[in-house]
Every structure is written in C-alpha cells, then in structure tokens.
Amino acid sequence: MHASSRHDRFADRLLAHAIPLTHLDPEAPLDDLEPLRGIIGGARVVAIGENSHFINEFALMRRRILRFLVERCGFTVLAFEYGFSEGFPLDSWVRGEGAEDDLSSHLAAAIPVGLAEPLRWMRRHNRTASRPARFAGIDIPAAGGSLLPALAPIADYLRRIDPETLPSVQTAMRIAESFAGESGAVAAPAWARLATADQDALSAVLMRLLIRFRSVEPLYVSRGDRQSYDIALRRLEGACHADYTFRAMADLFAGGGLTADTSARDLYMAGSVRWHLEHLEPGARVVLAAHNAHIQKSPVSFDGHLTTLPMGQHLHRVLGEEYFALGLTSTAGHTAEMRRDENTRFGFVVEDTALEPPEPGSIEAAFADADLGLGIADLRRAHREPADGAGRAPSPGPDRIRLQSAYLHVPVLDAFDGILNTSTSTVADDIEG
Numbered sequence: 001m002h003a004s005s006r007h008d009r010f011a012d013r014l015l016a017h018a019i020p021l022t023h024l025d026p027e028a029p030l031d032d033l034e035p036l037r038g039i040i041g042g043a044r045v046v047a048i049g050e051n052s053h054f055i056n057e058f059a060l061m062r063r064r065i066l067r068f069l070v071e072r073c074g075f076t077v078l079a080f081e082y083g084f085s086e087g088f089p090l091d092s093w094v095r096g097e098g099a100e101d102d103l104s105s106h107l108a109a110a111i112p113v114g115l116a117e118p119l120r121w122m123r124r125h126n127r128t129a130s131r132p133a134r135f136a137g138i139d140i141p142a143a144g145g146s147l148l149p150a151l152a153p154i155a156d157y158l159r160r161i162d163p164e165t166l167p168s169v170q171t172a173m174r175i176a177e178s179f180a181g182e183s184g185a186v187a188a189p190a191w192a193r194l195a196t197a198d199q200d201a202l203s204a205v206l207m208r209l210l211i212r213f214r215s216v217e218p219l220y221v222s223r224g225d226r227q228s229y230d231i232a233l234r235r236l237e238g239a240c241h242a243d244y245t246f247r248a249m250a251d252l253f254a255g256g257g258l259t260a261d262t263s264a265r266d267l268y269m270a271g272s273v274r275w276h277l278e279h280l281e282p283g284a285r286v287v288l289a290a291h292n293a294h295i296q297k298s299p300v301s302f303d304g305h306l307t308t309l310p311m312g313q314h315l316h317r318v319l320g321e322e323y324f325a326l327g328l329t330s331t332a333g334h335t336a337e338m339r340r341d342e343n344t345r346f347g348f349v350v351e352d353t354a355l356e357p358p359e360p361g362s363i364e365a366a367f368a369d370a371d372l373g374l375g376i377a378d379l380r381r382a383h384r385e386p387a388d389g390a391g392r393a394p395s396p397g398p399d400r401i402r403l404q405s406a407y408l409h410v411p412v413l414d415a416f417d418g419i420l421n422t423s424t425s426t427v428a429d430d431i432e433g
Contacts, residue, residue, distance in 0.1 A: 011369040017378040026063035033068040039378045043324040049292035050328045051402045054336035057422040058328045059114035079136040081290035084272045085150040085235045087137020094122040138272035140242040144184030147176035150235040157232040161223045175202045185347025191246040206240050241268040263309040270314035292327045296415040327416040331368045333424035335404045352427040353405045363398040363412045373423035383413045
C-alpha cells in the first residue's frame with residue numbers, strides 16, 4: 001500500500017517505528033523480540049497489558065515477552081493483577097516449595113486470567129537459574145472480591161503481636177464474610193445490600209486498625225520483625241482500599257459517585273509495585289501484567305466522565321521513563337465481553353463477540369492501514385518526531401484504543417509507550433462462569 005493511499009494519517013509514522021514479530025508460540029526462539037531491548041531501555045518496570053481478559057493471543061504474547069525479559073534482559077520479578085496478600089504462597093511455589101500440583105489449589109478461587117502458565121514457566125526456569133525469578137501480587141484482596149485473604153493473615157499476626165487488638169479484626173472479618181465473593185462483581189453488589197450500620201462499622205474498624213498499626217510501629221516491630229510488620233501493614237492497607245472501592249463502585253453503578261472515585265484500587269496496585277521494588281533485592285526489574293486500562297499513563301474516562309486515575313499514571317509520575325507501558329490490542333477477530341450476572345460464580349458471563357472493523361482514529365485502524373500484522377510499535381519514538389520541513393508538528397496520533405468490543409477514548413501516544421498488535425484475537429474456551 002503506497003503512503004499516498006493510506007486512510008489513516010498516523011499509519012506511515014506507525015510503520016516507520018514498528019517491529020514485526022514472527023511468533024506467538026511462547027516456546028519459539030526469541031530473536032525477533034531483540035529490538036524490544038532497545039525500546040524499553042533502562043526501564044525498571046515494563047507493564048504488559050491487554051484490551052480484554054481471556055484472549056488466547058494476548059496470553060501467549062505476554063508469556064513470550066516475560067521469557068524474553070527474564071532470560072535476555074535481566075528482569076527478575078513478575079508482578080500480576082492478583083491479590084498482594086495471596087501472592088506470597090505463589091512466590092514460594094515458583095521458587096520450588098511444595099508439590100507441582102499445589103498450583104491448582106493456590107489458584108482455585110481466582111478468576112482464570114492467564115496466570116497459571118507463566119507461573120509454571122517460572123518454576124521450571126528457577127530450577128537452573130542462577131538468580132531465581134520472583135512472583136509479586138499487587139492487587140487488593142481477591143481483586144475486590146473479599147477482604148478475607150488480607151484479614152485472615154492479619155488476625156494471625158495480631159494473635160502473636162497484639163492480642164488486645166485481635167477482637168477488632170475479628171469484627172471486620174465477621175462483616176466481611178457476609179458479602180465475600182470470588183470477584184468484585186459478586187462482592188460489590190452484596191456489600192451494597194448490607195445494612196448501613198454494618199458498612200460504616202466495617203470502615204470504622206479498618207481505619208482504626210490502620211491508625212493503630214502506624215502509631216505503634218516500633219512496638220510491633222520489637223515484638224516481631226520488620227518484614228512481618230511491613231507485610232501485615234500492606235495487607236491492612238489493601239483491605240482499606242478495597243473497602244473504599246466497594247463504596248465507589250456502588251455509587252458508580254447507581255449512576256453517581258465522585259469524580260475519579262474508583263482510583264483507590266489503582267493507587268493501591270501502583271503502591272504495591274513500589275513496595276515490592278523496595279523490599280526485593282537491589283536491582284530488581286519488574287514485568288507487570290495487567291489490563292490496558294490499568295497500565296496506561298493517562299486518566300480513564302467514559303462518556304466524558306473521569307472515572308479513574310490508573311496505576312500506570314501513578315507509576316509514571318514516580319518512575320518517569322523507568323516505567324514502560326506496552327498495550328496489547330488486535331485489529332480483527334473476537335473479544336471477550338463480560339456481562340454482569342450475579343448468579344454466576346464470578347459475577348459475570350463471558351460472551352465471545354466478533355470485532356467490528358477498526359474505527360477511524362483508533363490505533364487499530366492505524367495498524368490495519370499500515371498493513372501491519374503481529375508487531376510492536378515504538379510510540380515513544382513516534383511521539384518525539386520533530387516537525388516536518390514546513391515546520392508543521394506531527395499529528396497527535398490516535399485518540400482511541402479497543403476496550404473489549406468498544407473503545408476507550410484516550411490520547412494513545414500519551415497513554416502508552418508501545419503497542420503490540422495481533423492481526424486476530426480469539427477467546428479462551430476454558431472460562432468457568
């Protein structure tokens with residue numbers, strides 16, 4: 001296709017800064033990914049997204065890139081959109097603790113978003129690695145499905161360190177158990193049906209616990225150790241952020257809510273990434289796997305309403321160019337629409353939905369117009385292009401990116417440092433609704 005015949009003005013710039021890839025197979029040779037080394041530069045955190053969960057091609061490419069970054073670029077940690085508190089047993093498992101089939105029980109209650117295979121690869125890799133790879137959970141407990149994965153180990157901690165405070169966390173656990181589910185889509189509406197007195201009591205107890213934890217830190221550390229205190233405190237912060245998120249989501253579903261009020265979860269995830277960077281060995285570099293809408297560096301808005309300041313925005317603000325956001329999308333195929341249904345296990349059903357041709361102005365339209373299939377576009381270089389010979393600044397680039405079968409309107413060059421595109425996408429067929 002000649003440049004003069006392109007419909008998308010950005011297509012030529014995209015083509016100039018694109019790296020074609022040859023494989024989807026995670027076990028295939030990695031040489032085609034070598035240009036990625038120069039694109040990410042000295043980033044300490046490389047986030048790999050997806051425009052929808054449950055897509056086969058995105059899962060395969062994230063596994064390939066994880067392998068490349070660990071084997072060839074010295075990355076040492078996989079951080080995942082998975083509970084901070086629940087992540088510690090998985091970290092032990094990938095480092096060789098327990099039996100091979102223990103992984104199934106560890107992940108039994110989790111939404112199947114493609115974590116099992118990366119963990120299996122990490123365990124195999126660590127058998128011979130001179131520097132074992134680590135796993136890090138970053139999310140609020142059960143991705144907002146339940147406070148219990150955080151509160152139960154806090155109760156165990158307080159039994160040893162501060163038995164006088166144990167009744168408070170037990171009160172929080174009693175209330176939390178009454179609306180616990182396996183995802184936020186189950187727990188949030190169940191929380192909304194609680195009596196207002198229970199909602200307020202839960203928030204009050206959690207905040208009182210948090211203030212006590214921080215106020216008597218020297219006492220707690222002297223009775224135990226620094227690492228145990230730091231983990232317990234971070235778990236408690238996760239419970240508090242999840243509790244705030246229940247309120248924000250209930251208001252949003254009711255058609256109201258404060259501006260950007262669903263940001264609490266993303267702030268916690270960003271803070272968890274930083275927590276792991278501070279607590280792991282010096283020089284740790286993190287591969288971060290989460291949805292595009294979490295890793296992007298620009299705010300998330302729907303229908304002109306600002307809903308979230310995402311994790312990527314917080315990380316970029318702190319880390320600057322040491323944070324690299326690689327969004328994943330596709331130009332054609334099918335996507336996984338998630339329709340809310342409280343009568344299912346996870347509170348939603350996944351509908352295999354055919355994608356319409358890319359909308360004009362989208363990054364997908366630019367990939368299609370440039371006739372690029374599987375490949376990565378270096379958006380940092382595209383963003384930095386100088387004015388042309390006539391002094392005209394380059395176009396601002398695409399203003400939208402797929403979000404399942406719809407579009408999220410966002411300045412793509414500001415939101416992402418790179419985009420990986422697949423020519424087609426297919427929906428996983430092993431999702432239990």
